[in-house]
C-alpha cells in the first residue's frame with residue numbers, strides 16, 4: 001500500500017524494522033543481530049542509569065494492582081521537590097514486547113539538563129487487546145497530567161517510539177481528553193519511527209500472531225491514526241509542536257506512514273515538522289539518545305529548548 005515501486009512486495013520486510021538495518025551486514029542474520037544488540041544495549045543503559053550516576057527514581061503505578069501499569073520517574077538527586085519540566089517516554093515493541101527495562105536510554109541527557117523523566121510501562125498483548133491497551137494508555141495520560149499538577153511540573157513533553165508513537169497519537173485524538181489549561185502545559189511531542197496505519201499490519205501473522213491484537217478489518221481502521229478524522233478542536237493544539245521523525249534505514253512503508261501522518265496533522269491545523277534522520281535505523285535512533293551529543297539527542301534537546309524559550 002505504501003511501497004508502490006515494488007510488485008509482489010514482501011510485506012514482512014516492510015513491517016519488520018530489523019530487516020531494514022544497514023548495520024551488522026557481516027553477521028549471518030543482520031536482522032537478528034540488530035534486535036539482539038538493541039535489547040542488550042538498552043537494558044545496559046537502564047542498569048547503568050541508577051547505579052553509575054546521581055540519578056534517583058520513584059517507582060509508581062498508574063492503574064491496576066499487579067500488572068504492568070507502572071511508571072518510573074527519574075530525577076537528579078536532591079531535586080525531588082523542585083518544580084521542573086517533565087518528559088514522558090513511551091516505548092515500542094509492536095505492543096507485545098519490551099518494557100521499561102529497555103526504555104531508559106533517553107533519561108540521562110534529559111535529567112542532567114533539569115528534566116524529570118517518566119518512563120512508562122504498559123500491559124502488552126495478548127494480556128490485553130490493542131483496544132484495551134489504548135484505553136489503559138488514555139488512563140495513563142490522565143494520570144500523568146494529574147502527576148504533573150501535583151509535582152508542579154512547569155511543562156510536559158512526550159516521545160513515543162514505534163508502537164509507542166502509535167499510542168502517543170491518542171493524546172491528540174481523544175476529544176477533550178485534557179482541558180485547555182492542561183494543554184497549555186504541553187511542550188513538544190516527538191513521534192519517532194511510528195506506525196500509524198494498521199490495515200495491512202494486523203493481517204500479518206508474524207507481526208500479529210494468532211491475532212493477539214484482537215483486531216478485525218473494522219477495528220484495525222478505527223485504531224489507525226492515519227485514518228482519523230482529526231477533531232474540530234485541532235486548532236486547540238496549534239501551539240504544540242509535533243515532530244514526526246523517521247530513520248533513513250526504515251522500510252518505505254514506515255517512512256511513508258510517518259510522512260502521511262505528519263501531513264494529515266498539518267492539514268488539520270497542528271504544528272508539525274517531519275524529519276527523516278540520515279544514517280539511523282529503527283533501533284540506533286533510540287540507542288543513541290543515551291549520548292549527550294548524538295544527532296538524535298541534539299535534535300530532541302534543540303526542539304525542547306526552542307519550545308521553552310518561545
Ligand SMILES: N[C@@H](CC(=O)c1ccccc1NC=O)C(=O)O
Nearest residue numbers: 016017018019092093094162163
Ligand atoms: N520483531 C521486530 C521488532 C520490532 O518491531 C521492534 C523492536 C523494538 C522496538 C520497536 C519495534 N517495533 C515496533 O514497535 C523486528 O524484527 O523488526
